[in-house]
Amino acid sequence: MSVLTKQAPGAAATIAAGPPGRRKQGSPRRRNQRSGYLFLLPWFLGMLFTIVPFFASLYLAFTDYNLFTEPNFVGLANFQAMAEDPRLGQSLKVTFIYTFVSVPISLAVALLIALVLNRGLQGLAIYRSVYYLPSLLGGSVAIVMLWRYIFGNEGIINGFLGLFGIAGPAWVTDPNFSLSTLIVLNVWTFGSPMVIFLAGLRQVPTMYYEAASIDGASRWRQFRSITIPLISPIIFFNLIMQLIGSFQTFTQGYVMSGGTGGPADSTLFYNLYLYQKGFTEFEMGYASAMAWLLLMIIAIFTAINFIASKFWVFYDN
Numbered sequence: 001m002s003v004l005t006k007q008a009p010g011a012a013a014t015i016a017a018g019p020p021g022r023r024k025q026g027s028p029r030r031r032n033q034r035s036g037y038l039f040l041l042p043w044f045l046g047m048l049f050t051i052v053p054f055f056a057s058l059y060l061a062f063t064d065y066n067l068f069t070e071p072n073f074v075g076l077a078n079f080q081a082m083a084e085d086p087r088l089g090q091s092l093k094v095t096f097i098y099t100f101v102s103v104p105i106s107l108a109v110a111l112l113i114a115l116v117l118n119r120g121l122q123g124l125a126i127y128r129s130v131y132y133l134p135s136l137l138g139g140s141v142a143i144v145m146l147w148r149y150i151f152g153n154e155g156i157i158n159g160f161l162g163l164f165g166i167a168g169p170a171w172v173t174d175p176n177f178s179l180s181t182l183i184v185l186n187v188w189t190f191g192s193p194m195v196i197f198l199a200g201l202r203q204v205p206t207m208y209y210e211a212a213s214i215d216g217a218s219r220w221r222q223f224r225s226i227t228i229p230l231i232s233p234i235i236f237f238n239l240i241m242q243l244i245g246s247f248q249t250f251t252q253g254y255v256m257s258g259g260t261g262g263p264a265d266s267t268l269f270y271n272l273y274l275y276q277k278g279f280t281e282f283e284m285g286y287a288s289a290m291a292w293l294l295l296m297i298i299a300i301f302t303a304i305n306f307i308a309s310k311f312w313v314f315y316d317n
Contacts, residue, residue, distance in 0.1 A: 060288040067282050078289035088290070090265045091273040094179060098269065099246040102186040107238055110190040114197035115227075144185070144255040148172055151181050172256060175266040182252050182267060193238040200234035201227070229314040236313045240305060247298050250275065270294060
């Protein structure tokens with residue numbers, strides 16, 4: 001009885017406080033939630049610098065605004081003017097050609113290099129870094145200037161062709177070749193999709209290839225029936241990202257043409273023309289309308305790709 005009497009207060013205290021596990025239940029979850037919100041705080045703060053300009057540009061798209069006076073509401077006048085602007089049509093043409101030519105070639109080259117690197121080369125990390133480096137530098141001003149020097153009238157390319165008695169064209173200043181030069185530059189920066197392709201290829205189970213080899217399937221059949229279906233989500237992701245990035249091309253055209261989009265508007269990308277209207281001619285309302293048109297174009301092509309993905313993207317559950 002004495003033992004029970006001495007333990008009764010402690011037992012009562014334990015019963016009153018509840019089981020230790022229950023008393024601390026939820027505390028780690030709340031700490032994790034606070035940590036999560038803390039890590040998300042920079043994103044929430046950054047949204048303030050995105051949402052406000054986003055809706056401000058929507059309002060300015062329906063105004064006549066030159067950065068120095070109060071916006072004057074003009075309704076759909078900017079969109080009507082866009083329909084009659086020949087340079088806007090040229091900028092769309094240049095951007096579409098650049099996108100629909102460079103993106104497929106860039107993805108094909110990236111996949112090819114990834115297949116080669118996936119064969120288990122020694123020093124894979126070094127090769128991967130070397131091939132990825134152009135993606136880090138491809139959009140920089142210095143690389144575009146270097147590219148302009150390489151393809152100049154007396155550049156490295158024409159110097160090499162001169163060794164064989166071939167007079168190379170003016171790659172940069174000739175309207176027939178200037179856009180092609182920028183397409184080659186974009187294809188050269190295949191490093192980012194290549195690394196993603198390589199990561200996807202590493203996830204393909206080797207047992208599929210072993211079973212196909214036993215059945216006598218050729219390498220091409222294995223690539224077409226095993227590799228492509230299993231990395232189709234990776235192809236789809238790279239396609240969307242490259243498509244969006246190509247529609248937003250600006251630096252290459254600006255540096256290569258000196259900001260004019262020349263020669264003969266052959267490198268007048270849509271974003272470059274938007275920049276000219278907004279920050280050179282100070283037609284900020286017109287430029288805002290152009291920005292929303294670009295948003296709709298990107299959204300339409302992205303939606304088309306998502307709809308079409310149902311027929312060729314394979315998700316292994």
